[in-house]
Amino acid sequence: MIEVNDLSYTYPGTTRPALDKVSLRLGEGEFVGVVGANGSGKSTLCYALAGFLPTLYQGECHGQVQVAGLDPIRAGPSALAGTVGFVFQDPFSQISGARFSLEEEVAFGLENLGLPREQMAGRVKEALALVGLSDLAGRSPFELSGGEQQRLALASILVLQPQILLLDEPTSQLDPVGAKKVIESVDALTAERRTTVLLIEQRLEWMAAHADRAIVLDAGRVVADGPAREILTAPSLDALGVRRTRYTLAAESAVGRRLIPSPDHLPVTLEQAAVLLR
Amino acid sequence: MSPAPSLYLPQPTGLQPLHPLTKLVLTLTVLSGAISLADPRYVFATYGLILVPLAGWSRILGPFLRYSFRALAPFLLSLVIIQGFFYPGELVIFSLGPFHYKAEGLGFALLFSGRLLVGLGASLLLLLTTRMDHLMQALTQRGLSAQIAYIVVTTLQIIPRFQSRGEAIFDAQRARGLKTEGSLLRRARALFFLVPPLLFSSLMETDARAVALEARGFGKPGPKTSWAVLTDSGGQRIVRALCAVAALAMIGIRLAAVARPR
Numbered sequence A: 001m002i003e004v005n006d007l008s009y010t011y012p013g014t015t016r017p018a019l020d021k022v023s024l025r026l027g028e029g030e031f032v033g034v035v036g037a038n039g040s041g042k043s044t045l046c047y048a049l050a051g052f053l054p055t056l057y058q059g060e061c062h063g064q065v066q067v068a069g070l071d072p073i074r075a076g077p078s079a080l081a082g083t084v085g086f087v088f089q090d091p092f093s094q095i096s097g098a099r100f101s102l103e104e105e106v107a108f109g110l111e112n113l114g115l116p117r118e119q120m121a122g123r124v125k126e127a128l129a130l131v132g133l134s135d136l137a138g139r140s141p142f143e144l145s146g147g148e149q150q151r152l153a154l155a156s157i158l159v160l161q162p163q164i165l166l167l168d169e170p171t172s173q174l175d176p177v178g179a180k181k182v183i184e185s186v187d188a189l190t191a192e193r194r195t196t197v198l199l200i201e202q203r204l205e206w207m208a209a210h211a212d213r214a215i216v217l218d219a220g221r222v223v224a225d226g227p228a229r230e231i232l233t234a235p236s237l238d239a240l241g242v243r244r245t246r247y248t249l250a251a252e253s254a255v256g257r258r259l260i261p262s263p264d265h266l267p268v269t270l271e272q273a274a275v276l277l278r
Numbered sequence B: 001m002s003p004a005p006s007l008y009l010p011q012p013t014g015l016q017p018l019h020p021l022t023k024l025v026l027t028l029t030v031l032s033g034a035i036s037l038a039d040p041r042y043v044f045a046t047y048g049l050i051l052v053p054l055a056g057w058s059r060i061l062g063p064f065l066r067y068s069f070r071a072l073a074p075f076l077l078s079l080v081i082i083q084g085f086f087y088p089g090e091l092v093i094f095s096l097g098p099f100h101y102k103a104e105g106l107g108f109a110l111l112f113s114g115r116l117l118v119g120l121g122a123s124l125l126l127l128l129t130t131r132m133d134h135l136m137q138a139l140t141q142r143g144l145s146a147q148i149a150y151i152v153v154t155t156l157q158i159i160p161r162f163q164s165r166g167e168a169i170f171d172a173q174r175a176r177g178l179k180t181e182g183s184l185l186r187r188a189r190a191l192f193f194l195v196p197p198l199l200f201s202s203l204m205e206t207d208a209r210a211v212a213l214e215a216r217g218f219g220k221p222g223p224k225t226s227w228a229v230l231t232d233s234g235g236q237r238i239v240r241a242l243c244a245v246a247a248l249a250m251i252g253i254r255l256a257a258v259a260r261p262r
C-alpha cells in the first residue's frame, strides 16, 4: 500500500533535512503508529505521503514514494483524493469555507468525487455519527469549538472511505473521553474496511491500544520500527523526547526493585499492566 | 436553524424557494430597467411598485428598506445638493448668493439616486432571498468555473471573519505596547503594524486550505454531484425567458434613443 525508499526532504530556506533517508513499507490493513519529539518529521512524512509536497512546500525532495500505486510527489493531492485521506494538525484550515452546515461540509468531498446524491445522505450521516457530531449536523462550520472543528475535519475525510488514512494527531484538541471514543470508532471502521492507517499520536497508551506496529522518528530519521508494544516500551525512547506511559514506567521500576518478575514485554496500557499483575 | 450565510433570510414563501437563476435574471432585468428608464418617476415607480411588493411577499420588507435607505441616504443628500448647484442648466429654482440651484440638476440628481436605489434594491432582494452557495451551484451547472464560484462564496463568508481577526491582531499588538489611540500619525503607524500580520496569516491559511481542498477532490476533473437540490419549474423557465426578452428590449430601446440624432 505504502512504499517509501530513501526519502529525503528539506524545507525551502533550511539546511537540515526534515526527512533523512526514510524507508518504510505498510501493507494493506496495517495500523501503524508514528512517534517522535516535536520537529522530528512526523507531519512532514504525512505531507509527503499525501502529495502535499511539493504542492504546499517546495524544497528539495529525493527518493521514491509509492502510495496505492501512485507517486504522490508527482501526482499531487488531487489525484490521491478518495484514495488517500489525510487529517492534518490544524483543523481550521481543513474547513472549506464554502459550505454553511456541517452536513454540507462533510458532503463537499463527495460532491467533488461525483458520488450520486442518493448515496450521500447515508454516508454523511454515518461519518458525523462516527465523530460524535450528529447533533450539530445543521450548525455552521464557523461556529465550532476547536475540538468540534477537529471532529469535523476527521468526518470530512472518513466520509470519502479512503484505502489509506493518514492521521496527524487527529484528536489533540478533544477531551480525553471524546478522543478515546473517536479513536476506537476509527479503529473499528478501518479494521472492517481493511484500511491502512498511519497514526501520529502523543498519547502512547492509545496508540498501543490500536496500533500493531510503531515507528520512531528522530531528526527526520527512522530510528526504530517494530511491534508496537516492543517499540513503545523501549528505554531508548526517553532520550528521543518521547515519554513512555506511567504503566510502562511503573512496571519498569517494579521489575528493577524485583517486585515482579521480568516480563517478556513491559505494558503500555492499563489493560496490559493489569494482565501483568495478575 | 442553520445560521444565515451572508444576508440570506430564509422564508418558506416569496422569492426564497425559487430557483436561484430565476432571482438572478429578475435582478438583472430590474437593473437593466433602471438604466434604461430616463424619467426619475418611472425609476422610483420600479422601486415602489416592483421591488417593495416583492420584498413584502418574501417577508423581508423591514431589512430591505432599512438596508436600502441606510446605504443610500448619504448619496441622496449630497447628490441633491451638489448637482442642483453645479449641474449645467437654465431653470433656476433659487439662488444662494452667487450660486444658482437649477431644476436640471435636481432632475439629474433624482434620476441618478433613483437608479442607485433600484440597483441597490434589486441586488439586496437577491442577496436577502438567495443563498449565494446555491446561486453559485446553479451557475456552475451552467458552466461557471468551480474555482470562481468557490472564491465568491468564501469571500462573502470571510469578510466578517476578517474583521474579527483584525480586531484580534490589533489587541495583540496593543498588548505588546503598540499605541493605537491618539494622533492621526500614531493611528496610521498602528495600521502599518496591523496590516502585514493580517495579510500574512490569511495568505498562509488559504495556502494550506487550498491543498486541503484539492485533497478532497476539489479541482479533480470529472463529473460532480451536489448535496443541495435546486428545484426549478417550467413556469420559472418561462419567466426567465420573458425577463431576458424584456431586459434586452429595454436596453435596445434605450440605445436607439441615445443613438438617434436630435
Ligand SMILES: Nc1ncnc2c1ncn2[C@@H]1O[C@H](COP(=O)(O)OP(=O)(O)OP(=O)(O)O)[C@@H](O)[C@H]1O
Binding pocket: A011, A012, A014, A018, A036, A037, A038, A039, A040, A041, A042, A043, A044, A045, A057
Ligand atoms: N514550513 C516549514 N518551513 C521550514 N521548516 C519547517 C517547516 N515545517 C516544518 N519545518 C521543520 O521541519 C522539521 C520537521 O517538522 P515536522 O512538522 O514534520 O515535525 P513533527 O514531528 O510533526 O513535530 P510536531 O510534534 O511538533 O508536530 C522541523 O525541524 C521543523 O522545524
Ligand SMILES: [Mg+2]
Binding pocket: A042, A043, A044, A089, A168
Ligand atoms: Mg507535526
